Amino acid sequence: MQSVPVPGRGRRGAELIEHLLRRAGFGATPDELNAYVDLGFTGTVSDLIDYEQVPDAVDSLIGKPGYAAITPRGGFLPAQNITDARQRWVFRMVHSGRPLQEKMTLFWHNHFATAYSKVAGAFGSTEGARYMAAKPSEDPNRVEGQIELLRRHALGNFRDLLVAVAKDTAMLVWLDGRTNVKGRPQENFARELMELFTMGVDTFAEADVYAGARVFTGWNLTRPSNAYYTFSYVASQHDTTAKEFTFPVYADGGKTIPARTAGAGQQDGLDLIAAVARHPATGPRLARKLYDFFISEVGRRDETLIAELAAVYYDSDFEMKPVLRHLLMSPQFADTSNRYARYSWPAEFVARALKEVGWTGFSVNDTLTPMSSMGQQLFEPPDVAGWEPGPGWFSTGGMLARMNFAASLATNQKFNLRTLARDSAKSPESLLAFLLDRLTAPSFAPESRRALLDYARAGGSWTGSESQVTTKAAGLVHLIVGSGDYQIV
Amino acid sequence: MSITRRDFVRGGVSAFTVSFAAPAFLSDLARAQGRTRRNLVVLYLSGGNDALSTLIPYNDPQYYARRPTIAIPAASVLQVGSDKAGNALGLHPRLGGLRSIYNAGRLAIIQRTGYLNSSRSHFAGTDIWSTADPRTPQGTGWLGRYLDTLPSPVDPLTAWATTREVPRTLQARTVGVPAIPSVTGYAFASPNGGVDAQYARDSATRIASHVPVDQPHLAFVNATAHGAFATLDRVAKVTSYVSTVTYPGDGFAQALRTIAGAMVKDVGTKVFWVQTGGYDTHSAQNPNAANGAYSNLMNTLNGGLSAFYSDLLNQGLLGDTLVLQFSEFGRRITENGSQGTDHGAASVMLALGGGVRGGIYGMAPNLRIAPDNPTLENNGADVHYETDFRSVYARVIDAWLGADSTSVLGADFRVGAPAFL
Numbered sequence: 001m002q003s004v005p006v007p008g009r010g011r012r013g014a015e016l017i018e019h020l021l022r023r024a025g026f027g028a029t030p031d032e033l034n035a036y037v038d039l040g041f042t043g044t045v046s047d048l049i050d051y052e053q054v055p056d057a058v059d060s061l062i063g064k065p066g067y068a069a070i071t072p073r074g075g076f077l078p079a080q081n082i083t084d085a086r087q088r089w090v091f092r093m094v095h096s097g098r099p100l101q102e103k104m105t106l107f108w109h110n111h112f113a114t115a116y117s118k119v120a121g122a123f124g125s126t127e128g129a130r131y132m133a134a135k136p137s138e139d140p141n142r143v144e145g146q147i148e149l150l151r152r153h154a155l156g157n158f159r160d161l162l163v164a165v166a167k168d169t170a171m172l173v174w175l176d177g178r179t180n181v182k183g184r185p186q187e188n189f190a191r192e193l194m195e196l197f198t199m200g201v202d203t204f205a206e207a208d209v210y211a212g213a214r215v216f217t218g219w220n221l222t223r224p225s226n227a228y229y230t231f232s233y234v235a236s237q238h239d240t241t242a243k244e245f246t247f248p249v250y251a252d253g254g255k256t257i258p259a260r261t262a263g264a265g266q267q268d269g270l271d272l273i274a275a276v277a278r279h280p281a282t283g284p285r286l287a288r289k290l291y292d293f294f295i296s297e298v299g300r301r302d303e304t305l306i307a308e309l310a311a312v313y314y315d316s317d318f319e320m321k322p323v324l325r326h327l328l329m330s331p332q333f334a335d336t337s338n339r340y341a342r343y344s345w346p347a348e349f350v351a352r353a354l355k356e357v358g359w360t361g362f363s364v365n366d367t368l369t370p371m372s373s374m375g376q377q378l379f380e381p382p383d384v385a386g387w388e389p390g391p392g393w394f395s396t397g398g399m400l401a402r403m404n405f406a407a408s409l410a411t412n413q414k415f416n417l418r419t420l421a422r423d424s425a426k427s428p429e430s431l432l433a434f435l436l437d438r439l440t441a442p443s444f445a446p447e448s449r450r451a452l453l454d455y456a457r458a459g460g461s462w463t464g465s466e467s468q469v470t471t472k473a474a475g476l477v478h479l480i481v482g483s484g485d486y487q488i489v
Numbered sequence: 490m491s492i493t494r495r496d497f498v499r500g501g502v503s504a505f506t507v508s509f510a511a512p513a514f515l516s517d518l519a520r521a522q523g524r525t526r527r528n529l530v531v532l533y534l535s536g537g538n539d540a541l542s543t544l545i546p547y548n549d550p551q552y553y554a555r556r557p558t559i560a561i562p563a564a565s566v567l568q569v570g571s572d573k574a575g576n577a578l579g580l581h582p583r584l585g586g587l588r589s590i591y592n593a594g595r596l597a598i599i600q601r602t603g604y605l606n607s608s609r610s611h612f613a614g615t616d617i618w619s620t621a622d623p624r625t626p627q628g629t630g631w632l633g634r635y636l637d638t639l640p641s642p643v644d645p646l647t648a649w650a651t652t653r654e655v656p657r658t659l660q661a662r663t664v665g666v667p668a669i670p671s672v673t674g675y676a677f678a679s680p681n682g683g684v685d686a687q688y689a690r691d692s693a694t695r696i697a698s699h700v701p702v703d704q705p706h707l708a709f710v711n712a713t714a715h716g717a718f719a720t721l722d723r724v725a726k727v728t729s730y731v732s733t734v735t736y737p738g739d740g741f742a743q744a745l746r747t748i749a750g751a752m753v754k755d756v757g758t759k760v761f762w763v764q765t766g767g768y769d770t771h772s773a774q775n776p777n778a779a780n781g782a783y784s785n786l787m788n789t790l791n792g793g794l795s796a797f798y799s800d801l802l803n804q805g806l807l808g809d810t811l812v813l814q815f816s817e818f819g820r821r822i823t824e825n826g827s828q829g830t831d832h833g834a835a836s837v838m839l840a841l842g843g844g845v846r847g848g849i850y851g852m853a854p855n856l857r858i859a860p861d862n863p864t865l866e867n868n869g870a871d872v873h874y875e876t877d878f879r880s881v882y883a884r885v886i887d888a889w890l891g892a893d894s895t896s897v898l899g900a901d902f903r904v905g906a907p908a909f910l
Binding site: 188297397485 | 535536609610611612613650653654655665667668669670671674675676677678679680681684685688689691692693695696697699701705706707709710711713714716717720721766769771772825826827828829831832867
């Protein structure tokens with residue numbers, strides 16, 4: 001039996017940094033990886049977390065040569081057209097110099113899962129896209145769409161993020177806060193604030209939902225100059241009576257938000273948000289979600305690290321940067337048993353495939369329908385709980401969609417791949433070794449590598465002709481990127 | 490947030506993957522296992538259906554008092570008679586097709602279905618209805634446990650979710666269930682044509698056959714891929730299905746059309762899952778306006794089910810088919826300030842098919858707020874259940890699937906089950 005090639009790795013430490021970039025970013029191109037390896041692990045972590053040091057220039061690259069293409073329909077209008085907003089976001093995932101900011105934006109998009117369709121149903125498709133994705137700099141009224149809000153707070157203070165989300169136009173539509181008024185309280189936002197955004201199910205009572213709904217009465221929308229919708233506290237619609245909770249609202253243990261005048265009543269909501277941010281269930285719950293997103297989805301969670309992350313969260317007054325720094329610098333993050341221990345989200349899979357396979361001549365528009373078939377249409381989570389990550393992504397239909405995306409990308413990149421692989425195509429073994437290294441998959445089991453090699457050899461003896469390299473390089477990329485192994489990150 | 494599928498997979502993955510990757514994949518297998526041609530189609534209305542807008546107690550003055558803007562006028566409802574307690578009831582005006590099926594004696598309406606201490610959470614509620622276990626709604630689903638009772642090896646197309654994810658209801662310990670939202674997209678593509686495409690499929694199938702027990706996550710993903718390879722050729726047969734009626738173009742109706750195609754092409758599936766969403770009607774529920782949110786929901790429901798019923802009738806398959814509908818909870822009785830309704834408790838279930846004894850089961854709630862009113866709960870805010878949903882499941886398991894409900898449900902819920910089958 002001939003020996004089966006095992007992927008080699010170039011530079012010392014590169015594997016850990018590759019791991020870091022798959023988790024805290026969307027993978028890396030060979031050039032990006034080299035640049036990060038020069039920074040070292042700690043330097044890369046700082047670069048990722050303290051991303052303000054890196055220019056936020058990614059949007060200016062859209063449409064430029066050397067980057068993935070977009071497909072405009074007339075104009076490219078991401079603040080007005082949700083398909084264009086989706087293209088812009090995938091483009092950012094692939095090309096941003098601040099990958100962790102994009103990664104956390106994706107995390108918060110799932111956490112505060114808001115669907116474009118409901119906002120568009122209320123205000124029309126152009127306005128729907130605007131409240132989901134407009135940048136203030138491109139909007140006549142400086143509207144900040146929800147995804148820009150999440151980006152701005154990506155590693156900010158969690159309590160501040162909750163306040164911003166509670167006042168976000170799309171959220172006020174999504175969870176019906178815009179219709180929450182005195183005497184007719186609307187429970188939707190108050191319930192999900194506690195159940196999904198902070199404390200978690202079974203940590204509160206129905207009475208807390210009633211009280212919470214009254215707290216947010218008057219947190220509605222207004223429409224200045226008939227030009228846009230924005231948050232407005234409507235004092236006359238606020239329920240001014242006291243609200244009693246079953247858990248402490250105040251640091252002194254007080255459970256009652258006092259009766260306040262209508263004019264001062266907005267403070268009720270700020271008090272409740274501070275309370276749920278401080279609630280003892282919130283830190284561990286966020287820590288578990290971050291653990292699953294960054295460390296591992298396999299086996300038991302490391303409760304020590306969960307407790308540490310929760311402690312950092314409380315000690316830092318809900319600042320997320322210290323939490324992420326502790327997480328990425330933890331021994332658990334670097335532990336080799338936690339490599340390839342997560343199920344990639346469709347967005348992660350697609351962006352990483354583009355970075356590792358190549359994008360010249362490929363439009364991010366062609367990722368959108370496949371991502372939908374994989375179960376993740378950006379700006380359209382299935383419900384208020386967001387997507388179900390982990391094995392939840394992997395149905396038979398979803399797995400076929402991943403294999404078929406691998407096929408369409410490999411088809412599109414056939415000639416680029418031939419050029420890349422030409423010098424490494426002396427034999428089927430060397431071609432396979434080259435591609436396995438470039439695609440950073442975990443080492444396949446021997447029988448799986450044998451299946452790949454048999455494919456490379458099938459159909460006649462190896463001549464290394466242009467047409468043979470074209471066929472087999474694309475074919476191998478399809479099989480590797482479409483394999484189960486590649487889905488694990 | 491509720492228990493995720495991951496927690497389940499962490500515990501149960503090895504048995505599951507071994508079976509999903511089992512080598513015998515012929516629909517003959519399912520028939521050889523003594524099955525009839527009986528099908529069960531589970532229909533989930535996601536978001537929490539407002540039962541009081543589906544089935545209207547149009548003679549109850551409290552219904553109109555507590556819903557000043559969203560009540561459906563008595564003159565608009567489609568009357569279906571009265572329940573045993575004499576409460577006059579009518580279907581939503583958009584459910585004309587369902588009323589015809591009701592008049593044909595093939596629609597059972599089971600009122601006030603639910604359970605004690607109903608969860609008002611979408612996720613906990615859905616998990617409870619899926620697992621049939623209000624106390625520990627984790628792990629396998631009630632139909633997954635039914636699949637686990639089938640003799641091994643189980644054909645991988647025995648169940649079919651028309652959604653992108655496999656719902657918890659169908660999650661089994663030893664049987665993998667495919668998710669096939671679209672039969673046309675359920676195919677294996679390749680960058681190269683001709684014989685190289687076949688080499689690619691052979692190789693991909695071999696890679697997917699690797700299910701390492703010491704790497705449960707990789708085993709799970711590979712087994713899922715293997716499940717796709719094991720089912721896609723049979724699923725492809727459904728693409729050529731020509732229905733006898735024209736289905737509406739929405740996703741729900743098209744999923745039902747696919748199910749009818751799978752039945753006619755006899756691909757071997759016994760249990761189908763279909764769902765339609767938008768039932769979380771906190772605001773602008775608008776059940777009266779022609780294009781109101783709830784009217785549209787009812788229109789979608791009615792259009793899909795009516796076409797499906799007629800198609801199956803024409804194909805001679807109605808007698809083999811049971812549709813069972815549920816939702817994770819009902820909604821508050823009193824409307825909120827947004828012309829909508831918030832999360833409540835008991836709801837309504839529908840059962841439809843050739844073997845169904847049509848009619849109205851259970852008693853409508855009395856909507857008057859009073860401490861001694863046993864039909865309400867939560868200080869009169871919500872409808873209290875009368876029929877435990879697990880007794881409905883028990884009836885389906887025993888009388889339709891021919892299995893043993895006490896073992897599938899873990900307890901005896903047969904007593905008091907509505908006799909709709």
